[in-house]
Amino acid sequence: MNLSYFISKRISREQKQGFSSTIHKIAIFSIGIGLGAAIVSFLIMKGFQETVKNKIYSFSGHLVVTRFTMNNSTDEQPMKYGIDVYKHPDKYPNVRHVQEFSHKAGLVKTDTEVLGVVMKGVGKSFDVKSFEENLLEGKFIQFQDSGYANQVVISKIISDKLNIKTGDNIIVHFFQNPPRFRKLKVTGIYETNLSEYFDSKVIIGDIRLIQRLNDWSDSLAGGLEIFTKDVDRIDDAGMAIGQAMDFDLNIERVSDRYQQVFEWLNLLSRQVNILLGIILTVVCVNMISIVLILVMERTQMIGMLKALGGGDKLIRSIFVYQGISLILKGLMLGNAIGLGLCYLQYQFKFIKLNPHDYYMSVVPISWHWEIVGLLNLTTFLVVTVVLLVPTMVITRVSPIKAIRFD
Structure with missing residues (x-):
């Protein structure tokens, strides 16, 4: 078995109570809320775009041929x-x-x-x-x-x-x-x-x-x-x-006829992408802070492992494995929150809208599983890469000072 993974699992079992347990729950909750918000935002955005486009297409078709x-x-x-x-x-x-x-x-x-x-x-x-x-x-x-x-x-x-x-x-x-x-x-x-x-x-x-x-x-x-x-x-x-x-006939896309509407819908995509960037930034900052706290809490263990010949790569891997474990739990929570809220809205339509302002009477949900998968993958990769930043502190830890650390 991988030594870093083995130590990480032992630490996780020992940290089920106390301060470390609270830190773990905060990390999982922050990732879950972030991913859940991203899933809800993207599925609503897609539902909104498709609803408006389908209304236009049902009335005018996708292409129009007229006399030039x-x-x-x-x-x-x-x-x-x-x-x-x-x-x-x-x-x-x-x-x-x-x-x-x-x-x-x-x-x-x-x-x-x-x-x-x-x-x-x-x-x-x-x-x-x-x-x-x-x-x-x-x-x-x-x-x-x-x-x-x-x-x-x-x-x-x-x-x-x-x-x-x-x-x-x-x-x-x-x-x-x-x-x-x-x-x-x-x-x-x-x-x-x-x-x-x-x-x-x-x-x-x-x-x-x-x-x-x-x-x-x-x-x-x-x-x-x-x-x-x-x-x-x-x-x-x-x-x-x-x-x-x-040659005396002209063909054009309906999206060009109603260009303002389609440009506005495309602008919504940009705004949701900005929201995703903000969510990932907040999640990454939280994970950096949490991993730094975990490193500080295990300073004596780091010093002991270094004194026994453990390299920086081995010790950093321990905390990376811990971070990945938190990310995976956060992703599961985020999917449960995001997909659960979307399912409730899709089935019961409890959030209403003013149709004269939003072109529809309820908040729409459009199921795009490829988007859900991409959000999970993006969150996992970005936050995992960010985990490498706080673990760099381990390379500066002196074994003697770490063992005396209190």
């Missing part, structure tokens, strides 16, 4: 959406679903209120399943085999402002020359909490209504929304689709 134009008009330029990626999405890597869309500005008028809105027209290809998580009440539009559906889905914000409920009829006046209006029935109410982008202005209707209003044929739309299988490989899909498209 130099015109500064707010009106959409129609495109023939039956291109190859629409007809044969399976031919393209990482493409899961493709759907057409169009937009039309207008006014919703009730007996007492008027509100400017943008109708987003969608067709039978619309991915209702992805959107259903945003649907609060009612049901989605029921598309007809012929003609267009006189139905619309509105947001909760618009519903509250205009005092409209599911089943009510609204009149939408569309901006065009000559002006036109349609009476539509509200079949559902959605909420993404992204009010400045969707909820405050977007209602969802049948794309065939917009085609009729714009005098477009059934083959024309404002653009295509493309959903990918793997968000991290969006560029691969975009490159393959772009090479197969005509």
Whole structure:
């Protein structure tokens, strides 16, 4: 058996009571609290980022194809959406679903209120399943085999402002020359909490209504929304689709359209990384102090081992093994604290949020076991390396003075 490890185990058994035991508990507790806080922070951050991104993606897809134009008009330029990626999405890597869309500005008028809105027209290809998580009440539009559906889905914000409920009829006046209006029935109410982008202005209707209003044929739309299988490989899909498209079409990532939101989410990652650095710094300082106390407490033992011919490497290894033992116990405590709190929040959702400020009603948790493993590994390696610093004091200990030390 390794002599340093053997002595370290004997010391640990002898230090189960008294001052040394208290020091050990403080070390384990500080590492546990630090790692637990890091795990909770990272899993909440990932949950927050994924929740906001998924809300945007469920509403707009991952990639958008539109007609390329130099015109500064707010009106959409129609495109023939039956291109190859629409007809044969399976031919393209990482493409899961493709759907057409169009937009039309207008006014919703009730007996007492008027509100400017943008109708987003969608067709039978619309991915209702992805959107259903945003649907609060009612049901989605029921598309007809012929003609267009006189139905619309509105947001909760618009519903509250205009005092409209599911089943009510609204009149939408569309901006065009000559002006036109349609009476539509509200079949559902959605909420993404992204009010400045969707909820405050977007209602969802049948794309065939917009085609009729714009005098477009059934083959024309404002653009295509493309959903990918793997968000991290969006560029691969975009490159393959772009090479197969005509030159008058433009493809862009939805993350570029909502650049401010995605940059803000990336900024959160930087802040959590800074928090991890602070936590590791505090844990390392605590471990340095604790190991120094353990060395001071065992000064006579150090002197005795040196007098018997023990080298500095042997004696330093004893305290390194002690430190590693404390780190491992601290990691177990930290995992129990961090994962336990995350599990409770994931199951019971007891911590609530203001959805208008945070875009969600509860603190989200996203399980990323690779992050948990990386946090454990990082904490173990960093703190273990730091343990070498206080043990350097052992090299300056004089055997004679150490044996007389009291």
